[in-house]
Amino acid sequence: MAKIVDKAIWSIGPIFIGIAVLLLNMCVLAYYLVVFPYLHSWTDSSFFSKVFSILTLAFTLYIVYCIHFHYYMAIVTSPGDMEEYRKADDPSSSTNETSMRAMLLEMEEHSQFPNSCKKCLLPKPERAHHCSVCNTCVLRFDHHCPWIHNCVGHFNHRYFVLFMTYLILAAAYFVVSAWRPFMLCLDFTQLDWPYYFPRPLLAFSFILAICMGLAIGGLCVWHYYLIFTAQTTVEFYNNYYDKGVCKSQGEIFVNMYDFGACQNFKRFFNIGDTYPWYTLFLPVPIPPKGTGRVFEKCQEFYMLPEQRQRDHVKAQREVQDIEDLEDIKDL
Numbered sequence: 001m002a003k004i005v006d007k008a009i010w011s012i013g014p015i016f017i018g019i020a021v022l023l024l025n026m027c028v029l030a031y032y033l034v035v036f037p038y039l040h041s042w043t044d045s046s047f048f049s050k051v052f053s054i055l056t057l058a059f060t061l062y063i064v065y066c067i068h069f070h071y072y073m074a075i076v077t078s079p080g081d082m083e084e085y086r087k088a089d090d091p092s093s094s095t096n097e098t099s100m101r102a103m104l105l106e107m108e109e110h111s112q113f114p115n116s117c118k119k120c121l122l123p124k125p126e127r128a129h130h131c132s133v134c135n136t137c138v139l140r141f142d143h144h145c146p147w148i149h150n151c152v153g154h155f156n157h158r159y160f161v162l163f164m165t166y167l168i169l170a171a172a173y174f175v176v177s178a179w180r181p182f183m184l185c186l187d188f189t190q191l192d193w194p195y196y197f198p199r200p201l202l203a204f205s206f207i208l209a210i211c212m213g214l215a216i217g218g219l220c221v222w223h224y225y226l227i228f229t230a231q232t233t234v235e236f237y238n239n240y241y242d243k244g245v246c247k248s249q250g251e252i253f254v255n256m257y258d259f260g261a262c263q264n265f266k267r268f269f270n271i272g273d274t275y276p277w278y279t280l281f282l283p284v285p286i287p288p289k290g291t292g293r294v295f296e297k298c299q300e301f302y303m304l305p306e307q308r309q310r311d312h313v314k315a316q317r318e319v320q321d322i323e324d325l326e327d328i329k330d331l
């Protein structure tokens with residue numbers, strides 16, 4: 001049954017993207033055809049009003065471009081899978097055998113418990129999980145998102161979060177600036193509607209912006225919480241359980257990837273070392289920090305007794321295994 005649901009989610013992915021683009025651009029059109037002309041009259045306006053109108057236009061176009069850029073990048077960027085290993089297994093493939101060995105060595109070197117996926121039968125790095133919809137292991141897996149027809153993982157999580165951030169900023173701006181045109185379009189004593197955009201669609205766009213702003217706003221706040229605490233959605237549930245176990249045993253829980261809120265934020269967005277902070281505001285492709293196969297651990301983790309360190313890594317591997325076995329049951 002779950003297999004059928006996964007296949008259905010995969011098949012309708014492009015339709016979800018089509019709907020998202022359509023709704024998004026309907027609100028964009030509502031802004032430029034009704035809200036902007038309503039707020040910024042060009043004729044009989046002063047020089048400063050004209051400059052303000054031009055700056056507003058430039059700013060809104062920049063936000064619209066940022067939303068589309070990050071959405072496009074979240075869709076087309078592979079979250080990171082283990083295809084290199086599959087190609088290396090294939091004798092007809094031209095993948096360099098040395099590079100594959102180097103990758104395996106790198107993983108074995110850093111991981112105390114090398115693991116493999118029970119479904120892909122390929123090595124499974126730490127923080128990777130098997131996505132049953134995409135039918136592949138995904139590096140630093142967060143969740144499968146039908147709205148981008150892709151998994152959210154190591155290589156596209158940054159784009160996904162920035163897309164949501166720009167989208168809720170735009171939704172808030174739209175709701176504030178479209179308030180008066182919205183009231184006007186509901187006033188049926190006013191028959192005059194001097195805009196090229198239909199009145200009912202403006203009302204729909206306004207309500208949609210509120211609903212989507214709240215829904216995506218909630219999801220966005222959740223993702224920023226995960227970023228500041230260096231967890232993925234999957235890890236959050238595991239850590240929540242582990243925290244309870246540690247508390248009952250009188251031990252201190254340590255998230256091995258947690259370097260403190262500020263460092264976690266910089267590490268997630270890959271700013272500070274290679275890329276400057278202002279790249280957060282630029283619609284340019286920025287790769288994430290690291291390969292996504294091995295991750296640095298915090299000092300607190302290495303200060304734990306060796307047995308506890310092993311237990312932590314083992315617990316993580318066991319969760320990965322449980323998920324694989326549940327998927328196999330569905331086959």
Ligand SMILES: [Zn+2]
Nearest residue numbers: 117120130137
């Ligand atoms: Zn797998």
Ligand SMILES: [Zn+2]
Nearest residue numbers: 131134144151
């Ligand atoms: Zn997926």
